[in-house]
């Protein structure tokens with residue numbers, strides 16, 4: 001069987017194979033009942049690994065296109081012949097460029113009691129009262145805030161507050177070197193729209209934040225993933241890779257990284273900056289978690305050492321204050337920032353003034369005391385989660401406890417047949433983030449990410465214990 005594969009594309013090989021076969025099945029080219037080539041046969045004719053073909057077949061089976069049975073092989077499912085033209089019928093093979101969306105579309109996250117997949121903080125820990133009160137007062141006393149477009153770059157007063165905040169973290173820039181965005185997600189998107197085009201080389205950590213992977217994939221970037229160890233992105237490996245493919249941009253989440261929880265060492269931060277200088281490229285330093293340390297403050301940001309305007313620094317307040325406020329700031333200098341402001345105006349003509357003003361007094365006057373309390377609450381949750389892991393994690397499951405942030409990153413002894421595990425967890429009202437979406441790679445990941453801060457402490461403990469027991473049963477059933 002011939003399938004043309006694009007080996008340097010952003011779409012994974014299993015995905016390309018499963019989509020091609022799905023198209024042939026839905027168009028009738030492959031008739032119901034016909035046998036697909038064996039995994040080994042197709043792998044050898046396409047010159048890909050057997051794991052790649054198995055993954056493609058598993059995806060086709062999960063979508064009901066084929067039926068596979070041990071020893072007999074895989075056959076085109078009967079129901080394709082008579083299936084009416086439903087939305088699911090054609091949408092499954094409709095191309096997109098978002099690796100994360102490809103996996104998520106098979107899962108329904110709406111109705112879960114224990115949403116461990118979401119990296120967020122439980123509402124009882126957030127300062128919703130004071131922010132809500134400011135918002136209500138603004139609506140009542142200054143309704144004219146809603147009557148005009150704000151500044152594209154963001155409210156000048158909030159930018160001044162952000163400037164002081166960043167200065168207290170060692171980042172010395174002017175209020176004009178800042179832009180307010182709708183979360184750092186928009187910041188990443190604006191950088192990608194402005195500076196990354198099809199085929200441009202973007203280096204990311206492996207694993208990396210899924211929202212960034214999707215954005216760069218959507219721009220048609222050539223994404224190269226650099227392994228992470230206990231000191232963060234392995235910059236020596238990155239340096240060797242850059243010799244072969246010079247970077248257009250390096251994306252990093254160096255502090256309490258999502259998903260691995262790892263923090264980049266000071267030495268590597270310095271070397272990364274040197275690398276960006278020598279290649280005259282940009283680093284995107286995405287920093288939503290650095291205030292959420294449990295013991296020692298993390299090393300200073302890469303931006304605080306940047307004298308040449310190589311770092312676009314993103315500080316999200318949305319995670320720690322109120323995700324619904326969608327407030328983050330992006331710090332950059334020179335015409336890098338002016339081009340980003342142009343992109344922002346093209347994207348949304350500026351963020352809502354009301355929410356910018358609603359968070360302003362809190363960030364200005366109450367943030368530091370609040371952050372200290374939040375750190376204590378999150379540390380307690382992390383410690384409770386650590387105790388449960390010790391007691392209930394199945395044999396062979398390993399983890400490195402994070403020094404800050406929101407996530408646990410578990411390594412399983414084998415790839416866990418993720419769709420099945422997800423279905424089992426969903427039945428018990430539990431969700432988790434499969435590691436696959438953090439790599440956009442070819443091989444099934446052996447990792448899963450669990451967020452311990454999105455629930456009440458009791459809820460987290462109940463749900464985590466339940467999940468670990470279920471994981472144990474699932475891994476056992478895979479082996480027997």
Ligand SMILES: Cc1ncc(COP(=O)(O)O)c(C=O)c1O
Pocket residue numbers: 119182183184185186209211253258286288316317318319323326327328
């Ligand atoms: C590393 C990282 N960057 C950016 C974001 C986006 O957050 P927001 O747009 O709410 O600032 C997230 C959210 O999970 C994240 O984990």
